[in-house]
Amino acid sequence: MPPRSTAPWPEWTAWRPLGLELSEGSLRLLLDDGQAFRWHFLKAEGFWVGLWGTHVLALRLEPSGPLEWSCPELNAAQTAQALSSYFSLGVDWAEVTDALPWRSDAHLATCISFAPGLRLLKQPFGETLLCFLCSATKQIPQIKQMTELLALQLGKAPRVVVPEACRALNLSLHALPEWSAIAAAGEQDLRACKLGFRAKNIFLAARFIVSHPGWLEETEALEYPEAKARLMQLPGVGEKIADCVLLYGAGKRQSFPVDTWILKVMARRYGLEDWDPILVAQFGRQHFGNDAGLAQQFLFNYERSGSSSLPGRARAQSPRSL
DNA sequence: TGACAGGGGGTGT
DNA sequence: ACACCCCCTGTC
Numbered sequence: 001m002p003p004r005s006t007a008p009w010p011e012w013t014a015w016r017p018l019g020l021e022l023s024e025g026s027l028r029l030l031l032d033d034g035q036a037f038r039w040h041f042l043k044a045e046g047f048w049v050g051l052w053g054t055h056v057l058a059l060r061l062e063p064s065g066p067l068e069w070s071c072p073e074l075n076a077a078q079t080a081q082a083l084s085s086y087f088s089l090g091v092d093w094a095e096v097t098d099a100l101p102w103r104s105d106a107h108l109a110t111c112i113s114f115a116p117g118l119r120l121l122k123q124p125f126g127e128t129l130l131c132f133l134c135s136a137t138k139q140i141p142q143i144k145q146m147t148e149l150l151a152l153q154l155g156k157a158p159r160v161v162v163p164e165a166c167r168a169l170n171l172s173l174h175a176l177p178e179w180s181a182i183a184a185a186g187e188q189d190l191r192a193c194k195l196g197f198r199a200k201n202i203f204l205a206a207r208f209i210v211s212h213p214g215w216l217e218e219t220e221a222l223e224y225p226e227a228k229a230r231l232m233q234l235p236g237v238g239e240k241i242a243d244c245v246l247l248y249g250a251g252k253r254q255s256f257p258v259d260t261w262i263l264k265v266m267a268r269r270y271g272l273e274d275w276d277p278i279l280v281a282q283f284g285r286q287h288f289g290n291d292a293g294l295a296q297q298f299l300f301n302y303e304r305s306g307s308s309s310l311p312g313r314a315r316a317q318s319p320r321s322l
Numbered sequence: 323t324g325a326c327a328g329g330g331g332g333t334g335t
Numbered sequence: 336a337c338a339c340c341c342c343c344t345g346t347c
Contacts, residue, residue: 034331135331135332136330136331136332136333136339137329137330137331137332137333137339137340138330138331138332138341138342138343139330139331139343139344140331141343141344142330142341142342142343143331145342145343191340191341194340194341194342195340195341196339196340196341196342197333197338197339197340197341198332198339198340199340200339201333235333235334236332236333236334237333238332238333238334239332239333240331240332240333241332241333244331257331259331259332260330260331260332261331262331300331304331
């Protein structure tokens with residue numbers, strides 16, 4: 001029998017099961033729709049490559065359903081261990097989803113069936129903060145570009161040869177920089193990473209974090225309200241960014257980030273027109289419960305997919321909506 | 323194919 | 336309510 005290649009690239013491990021099943025669409029929403037900004041789909045190869053911490057991971061979806069992963073052999077032991085935390089493999093997400101109030105909330109039910117199997121990632125706290133400091137008034141492709149530039153210029157290079165398929169897409173596979181590297185770089189070097197007015201915030205945040213050892217770890221360990229208040233002391237961190245960092249980087253699942261998309265859907269589907277974003281967040285936590293963050297993710301992904309505004313809306317509602 | 327506005331998943335005043 | 340900074344995206 002012809003030896004079919006069982007690893008994506010030389011010196012990478014053979015593909016092995018992740019223990020998680022997702023459709024292609026849900027996988028894309030999980031990896032590349034606003035939770036994380038360091039996943040890239042390699043079209044020619046037909047699989048995803050992503051990074052967090054010092055980990056580099058390839059992820060592919062077998063036609064039969066199960067997800068499989070591979071990583072550089074050098075890191076295999078550590079990465080194998082880190083997977084469980086990053087993908088929250090210990091959480092029964094089907095159960096968490098079922099406990100959301102979809103039975104009495106038809107729109108939520110629609111959003112859930114649009115992204116079956118969706119879950120929340122648990123990314124390293126510090127880098128989640130860095131990524132979301134980049135995110136203000138930026139769209140996902142731009143945020144990905146900013147974080148990639150930060151990694152390339154100030155972060156550590158991978159310990160392995162970068163596969164040609166990655167180099168072709170300008171993926172350096174560098175880790176995101178340490179805060180100390182950002183603080184040492186200074187605002188001007190940061191501006192070179194296309195951060196714009198975010199450069200100053202990121203630089204000041206880095207200096208604060210470097211001069212307060214343990215501050216990040218302590219913040220992550222606090223309960224949601226206290227952790228949020230602490231994060232918001234940082235320049236450039238308001239309600240929305242604090243909520244994102246806590247939801248995707250600290251596992252605070254009651255966090256309910258309110259951005260313009262959520263504002264839109266809450267206005268149209270829940271009648272909260274012209275509500276203050278802070279009140280919308282309060283409503284969200286109240287209405288959706290302890291796992292409001294997961295509900296937010298379902299609403300957000302669906303809203304952004306455009307399905308929400310496809311045919312039917314204008315026509316179906318026309319008589320009364322005027 | 324290339325130039326050119328418009329506006330962006332927010333924060334802080 | 337508006338500046339902040341810059342560049343991606345759509346459009347001509």
